[in-house]
Amino acid sequence: MPEILEVEMFRRSASLVIGRTVKSVTATDRIVVPEPAAVRMLVGRRITDVTRRGKMMTIHAGPARDPLAIDVHFGMSGRIIVDGSSPIDELAYGASDDTKWIRFALRFASGEMLLSDPRRFARVQPSSAWAGLGPDAFEVGKREFIDRVGARRAPLKAVLLDQSVLAGLGNMLVDEILLRAGLDPRRLVNTVSPTELGNVHAVMRRVLPELARKGGSHAGRLSAELRFAGAACPVDAHPMDRCVVGGRTTIFCPRHQH
DNA sequence: GATGCTGTTCTGGG
DNA sequence: GCCCAGAACAGCAT
Numbered sequence: 001m002p003e004i005l006e007v008e009m010f011r012r013s014a015s016l017v018i019g020r021t022v023k024s025v026t027a028t029d030r031i032v033v034p035e036p037a038a039v040r041m042l043v044g045r046r047i048t049d050v051t052r053r054g055k056m057m058t059i060h061a062g063p064a065r066d067p068l069a070i071d072v073h074f075g076m077s078g079r080i081i082v083d084g085s086s087p088i089d090e091l092a093y094g095a096s097d098d099t100k101w102i103r104f105a106l107r108f109a110s111g112e113m114l115l116s117d118p119r120r121f122a123r124v125q126p127s128s129a130w131a132g133l134g135p136d137a138f139e140v141g142k143r144e145f146i147d148r149v150g151a152r153r154a155p156l157k158a159v160l161l162d163q164s165v166l167a168g169l170g171n172m173l174v175d176e177i178l179l180r181a182g183l184d185p186r187r188l189v190n191t192v193s194p195t196e197l198g199n200v201h202a203v204m205r206r207v208l209p210e211l212a213r214k215g216g217s218h219a220g221r222l223s224a225e226l227r228f229a230g231a232a233c234p235v236d237a238h239p240m241d242r243c244v245v246g247g248r249t250t251i252f253c254p255r256h257q258h
Numbered sequence: 259g260a261t262g263c264t265g266t267t268c269t270g271g272g
Numbered sequence: 273g274c275c276c277a278g279a280a281c282a283g284c285a286t
Contacts, residue, residue: 003264031281055265076265077283079269101283119282121265154275172264217264224264247277249263 002074004055004137005208009087010080011052014059017082020108021046022061031120032103038126041068042106045176053130054137054167071128072104075121083111088216094240130167137168138208145201146194156192157185158246160200169204171248175227176211176220177204179235184257185245227251 002010022042027033045068052058057072074080079088085156104115104124115122135144148166152159159165160174169177178185182205183196192200211219218224221234228251229242238255 006264012281073266075281118284119263119265121281123266152274161265170264244277248265255270 002055002076003173005168005212005216006088006139006171007052007055007057007074007168007215008078008212010074011050011057013080013082013087014050014057014113015107017047017111017113019047020111022106023109024107025182026058026102026105026107027124029103029120031229032117032122033124035125039070039104039124042070044127052136053133054163055170056130056167057134058127058130069127069129071123071125072115073123074115074117075117075123077119077202078103078115078122081114081116086116099161130179132164133167134163134165135167136241137166137204140166140201142198142201145204146197149189149200150192150194153188153190155185155245156183156187156189156200157248157250159189161246161248169249170217170221172217172222173207173211173249176217176222177207178257179222179233179253182235182256182258185250185252186243187258222251 022045025040025042027036027039033039042061047059048062049060050057059070059072061068061206079086082160101118102114103117103120103122106113114216115124134148149159151167157174157178160169177200181200183192183200211217226234230239231234233240233253235253238253240251241251241254
């Protein structure tokens with residue numbers, strides 16, 4: 001479920017523990033935390049920062065002469081709970097407050113940070129320094145965006161979903177951006193002009209802060225209730241089509257997306 | 259009971 | 273090497 005907007009909310013929550021010293025680490029789930037010994041090295045260290053690139057959140061801990069960084073990826077159903085509250089109460093595709101979904105926990109002298117993940121697609125592991133991730137969707141400039149996306153040949157949507165090209169966009173956000181940009185998600189990206197790609201970049205830079213304000217990836221014009229074939233396009237009311245692009249269910253308007 | 263899913267990774271094949 | 277489809281991961285909602 002979490003795309004870049006949700007992960008940014010998680011990062012803000014997690015940053016509440018900056019300055020605290022880790023008292024204990026609970027990491028019993030070998031799927032979510034495949035290297036528990038490495039993650040337990042956090043014990044006794046002070047949290048110095050919590051950063052994010054795309055959908056990856058990184059927890060940084062001291063000391064300065066021997067720092068440790070741990071990557072947290074939330075998968076489909078992961079979310080964070082800090083000192084008893086989460087920025088997102090209700091996740092699509094399963095997440096209750098049931099404590100049996102807690103896969104990872106940091107406890108401090110005061111308070112705690114929990115990772116809840118029913119489906120266990122989340123991962124907590126020593127940081128790989130964001131190797132393999134493209135530039136963050138919030139930060140990437142127009143020139144770099146056009147160069148990176150335009151260098152590929154796959155369908156436009158598949159390229160925008162590729163985290164090594166651009167980090168952060170998921171299925172919902174890509175459909176929303178292409179709906180607003182008026183581009184067909186199936187179009188091979190090498191047939192999309194630099195001007196059109198520049199427009200995609202402009203739409204993305206506008207949509208991300210807007211949806212962040214409205215509460216997340218689900219808050220766009222292409223809301224969950226419209227994600228079926230035949231729904232009225234929010235732009236021109238023409239019945240929308242459904243197909244699969246890049247392995248993901250895709251909703252688009254055949255009239256205004258070309 | 260069957261299907262699908264706001265994500266990623268791997269495999270086999272063109 | 274690039275790209276794709278499909279499967280796998282696992283639980284829940286419809």
